[in-house]
Amino acid sequence: MITLHGYWRSSAAYRVRIALNMLQLEHQHQSVHLVKDGGQQHQRQYSELNASHLVPTLVDGDVVLGQSMAIIEYLDESYGDHLLLPKDAMARAHVRSVAQDISCDVHPVNNLRVMQHLSAIRDFSAGDKSAWMCHWMDVGFKALEIKLADSAGDFCFEDKPSLADICLIPQLYNAHRFGLSLAPFPIISRIERNCLALEAFKLAIPENQADAS
Ligand SMILES: N[C@@H](CCC(=O)N[C@@H](CS)C(=O)NCC(=O)O)C(=O)O
Known part of the structure; x- marks a missing residue:
């Protein structure tokens, strides 16, 4: 199962949510609250996944990936057959x-x-x-x-x-x-x-x- 670590108001996570929906990929969300507790993105549990302390992070089996643009291109190339980016x-x-x-x-x-x-x-x-x-x-x-x-x-x-x-x-x-x-x-x-x-x-x-x- 694909897991997206993100935050409801994060625009970078919002991008990946749209892409996951467009590609119709089954996935689950893990919330990383960017304000609560001084910002959960800074807590060890999350920074071990994403050294930049930024959301989103995508986990797909062994693949752990930060950066929304890289994530979307990975999803599109792995599962979308270039639905989101033209082949040309x-x-x-x-x-x-x-x-x-x-x-x-x-x-x-x-x-x-x-x-x-x-x-x-x-x-x-x-x-x-x-x-x-x-x-x-x-x-x-x-x-x-x-x-x-x-x-x-x-x-x-x-x-x-x-x-x-x-x-x-x-x-x-x-x-x-x-x-x-x-x-x-x-x-x-x-x-x-x-x-x-x-x-x-x-x-x-x-x-x-x-x-x-
Ligand atoms: N270039 C990164 C940017 C990620 C990013 O800036 N995420 C923001 C939310 S939209 C964040 O986690 N901010 C936390 C902070 O500034 O402490 C991407 O596209 O994934």
Whole structure:
């Protein structure tokens, strides 16, 4: 049985949940509460699985894997026959390019540990944190809206959901959570509506997870 160690509000874990659902893989969840007890990601039980102290971690038999993008590609290649990433090298590179606009350029600067460090060294208030996060999401979405004008249909790439959509939707969840207006992003908003109409995406919504509080 595949086990996903994650947290309901983790956008990186949210990506993997969508992928597991799209691939229709039987799996179970193990909650790692990122705030309780000083952050369970720092406890030995979990850090022995993931030396980075970050969720998610996937356990599939002998395979123990961190990093959501690596996990999703592993699942897709092992079980999905390239359902989530195109077989064609150029098309695959374009999907990865959009996915990495979010996973490499937006998400890391808004991570919990970055926010905690800013609070520690600069006395960031809750309002400062929201403004910081919205700034980086806005920068990322502005670029994405332009890129997607060339590629999007119902989804980021034509009419088939891919790794790009899997990264976009959790980032949009954070945008709503922290109050970023999506009005300037009609293409992104259309893709969001289409993704959230799909069962695989609906099941993965943070509030639908057992550890949601
Ligand atoms: N690049 C990693 C990022 C993982 C990551 O940043 N996870 C966050 C939650 S979305 C986390 O565990 N944060 C805990 C912390 O900052 O202490 C991935 O894609 O898996």
